[in-house]
Amino acid sequence: MSKQVIVVDYQLGNVFSVMEACRYVGLNVTHSRDPDQFESADALILPGVGAFGDAMESLQKLGLDKALRRWSDQQRPLMGICLGMQLLFEESTEFGHHSGLSLIPGTVERLPSVTQAGSKLRVPKVGWSPVQLSQGFASSELAKGIDGSADFYFVHSYYAKPASLDDVAATCCHGDFSYCCAVRRGGTFATQFHPEKSSEVGITLLRNFGSML
Amino acid sequence: MAGSTFHQWVNEKMDQLRIIPRLDIKGPNLVKGIHLEGLRVLGEPADFAQHYYEQGADELIYQDVVASLYERNGLFELIAKTARNLFIPLTVGGGIRSVDDVTRALQSGADKVAINTAAIRDPDLISTLAKRFGSSTIIVAIETLKESDGSYLAYTDNGREHTRVPAIEWARKVERLGAGEILLTSIDREGTGKGFDVELIGEISRQVDIPVIAHGGAGSADDVASLSKATGCSGVALASILHYHARFETSVASRQDQDGSRHREGNREFLRGRHTMGNIRACSLPSLRDSLRSVGVRCRTSLSGAS
Numbered sequence: 001m002s003k004q005v006i007v008v009d010y011q012l013g014n015v016f017s018v019m020e021a022c023r024y025v026g027l028n029v030t031h032s033r034d035p036d037q038f039e040s041a042d043a044l045i046l047p048g049v050g051a052f053g054d055a056m057e058s059l060q061k062l063g064l065d066k067a068l069r070r071w072s073d074q075q076r077p078l079m080g081i082c083l084g085m086q087l088l089f090e091e092s093t094e095f096g097h098h099s100g101l102s103l104i105p106g107t108v109e110r111l112p113s114v115t116q117a118g119s120k121l122r123v124p125k126v127g128w129s130p131v132q133l134s135q136g137f138a139s140s141e142l143a144k145g146i147d148g149s150a151d152f153y154f155v156h157s158y159y160a161k162p163a164s165l166d167d168v169a170a171t172c173c174h175g176d177f178s179y180c181c182a183v184r185r186g187g188t189f190a191t192q193f194h195p196e197k198s199s200e201v202g203i204t205l206l207r208n209f210g211s212m213l
Numbered sequence: 214m215a216g217s218t219f220h221q222w223v224n225e226k227m228d229q230l231r232i233i234p235r236l237d238i239k240g241p242n243l244v245k246g247i248h249l250e251g252l253r254v255l256g257e258p259a260d261f262a263q264h265y266y267e268q269g270a271d272e273l274i275y276q277d278v279v280a281s282l283y284e285r286n287g288l289f290e291l292i293a294k295t296a297r298n299l300f301i302p303l304t305v306g307g308g309i310r311s312v313d314d315v316t317r318a319l320q321s322g323a324d325k326v327a328i329n330t331a332a333i334r335d336p337d338l339i340s341t342l343a344k345r346f347g348s349s350t351i352i353v354a355i356e357t358l359k360e361s362d363g364s365y366l367a368y369t370d371n372g373r374e375h376t377r378v379p380a381i382e383w384a385r386k387v388e389r390l391g392a393g394e395i396l397l398t399s400i401d402r403e404g405t406g407k408g409f410d411v412e413l414i415g416e417i418s419r420q421v422d423i424p425v426i427a428h429g430g431a432g433s434a435d436d437v438a439s440l441s442k443a444t445g446c447s448g449v450a451l452a453s454i455l456h457y458h459a460r461f462e463t464s465v466a467s468r469q470d471q472d473g474s475r476h477r478e479g480n481r482e483f484l485r486g487r488h489t490m491g492n493i494r495a496c497s498l499p500s501l502r503d504s505l506r507s508v509g510v511r512c513r514t515s516l517s518g519a520s
Contacts, residue, residue, distance in 0.1 A: 014324065014346070016319055024300070049347035050346075051347075122228065124349060124393065124423065126231075126393070126424045126448075127231045128231070128513045130514075151514065153271075153302060155302075155349040156349075194302075196300060197300060197302050199269070199300055199301050202300060
């Protein structure tokens with residue numbers, strides 16, 4: 001029996017790419033915005049592009065915020081991608097202050113647009129960047145077959161800052177600025193980069209996620 | 214002095230240069246022209262796309278080169294058929310005019326769309342689309358060339374229609390309206406292999422904070438290296454220089470030759486010989502990356518990521 005994964009579709013962004021990648025690694029994937037359907041799933045994936053405030057508003061309107069908190073309280077598998085990672089934190093400073101899902105302690109802040117020496121850094125950051133896995137994460141099942149400094153694909157202007165180093169699964173750099181780009185806490189795993197757009201290495205990560213269900 | 218400082222900046226501060234094969238599509242075929250005209254058929258887009266994916270392309274661009282002209286977008290079917298299992302960002306351009314068009318593009322497997330003609334006709338479309346799909350999904354394509362008075366004006370309909378919109382002002386405006394990236398084509402360089410218009414690309418890269426992808430003029434790996442060093446652009450879209458090499462690489466060539474009935478449409482006589490276009494020294498993606506790295510331009514290194 002292939003495992004059933006639901007991509008949470010809260011009307012922001014593109015669910016198709018991540019679904020295609022899930023299908024490719026043999027998962028039985030659907031998308032839904034109906035919390036009642038979540039019960040039968042083995043895992044949820046929370047994707048997302050766009051603004052933090054709009055995304056939270058949409059999650060709340062659909063009752064998905066409560067469903068995601070309940071899911072996480074039960075330690076069930078949840079994967080956040082890009083904005084879907086940022087939403088797991090307590091608050092973001094994107095266009096004012098917005099509360100997040102508070103599944104992981106910490107905040108979301110804007111990437112720096114200059115280096116310490118004063119050179120310009122482009123925000124949004126768009127492109128491939130080497131990802132350093134934390135020691136604990138590198139030896140986990142999820143990171144099996146993934147090189148310690150493989151390149152992944154990023155598109156973002158904000159980044160998450162976990163309160164506890166224990167939650168940090170990987171880091172990367174924007175110019176000379178180092179930040180957390182993957183977290184793991186309880187049943188929740190999330191990446192700032194897009195595994196579904198990161199070629200074979202991203203597919204390996206998704207396959208690992210699927211095989212752990 | 215200035216040179217060495219800049220070189221250091223390139224080495225240490227800049228993000229990796231994105232290398233993006235660009236597939237110009239007409240009907241079912243991959244085509245290539247000069248100055249966006251005189252299109253020649255190169256083969257099946259799917260074969261080239263798969264080849265570039267395997268060789269570590271950072272992204273792909275599919276551009277329907279006649280879509281605006283005929284107000285059609287038949288590209289979506291082609292993408293749905295050919296790009297499903299290519300897990301890198303895919304941009305689709307040509308004939309995209311509305312929220313519905315973008316939705317269909319994303320459903321077909323695209324991750325971003327490039328708009329030009331429709332954006333110039335109605336600049337507010339950029340903000341509408343950025344708000345609906347997120348800025349990161351919306352690329353504005355700017356096609357321009359140097360006029361006799363030295364100015365740069367934007368063109369539409371794949372370089373066919375002249376507008377009075379100054380390209381540099383337009384670049385700043387599309388950033389304000391919420392475009393996530395700019396795909397900048399130098400029509401007068403496109404397909405010629407005479408090198409990039411570094412003056413223009415450098416100027417627009419400095420004027421905006423969003424990523425700029427340079428397109429038009431690559432004749433050699435050296436042209437790409439000097440483009441990156443001189444302009445600090447974020448990415449480069451490449452066609453002839455890669456296609457003319459890929460055409461003869463085994464994985465593409467064998468697929469092309471298996472079926473003699475393919476590619477009946479268009480001029481393809483010139484492909485029978487091993488010649489390329491005059492100024493273009495074609496190369497493979499891996500050899501391009503090696504050349505770039507050897508002169509200090511950062512690009513993606515670990516392709517499989519497997520340990």
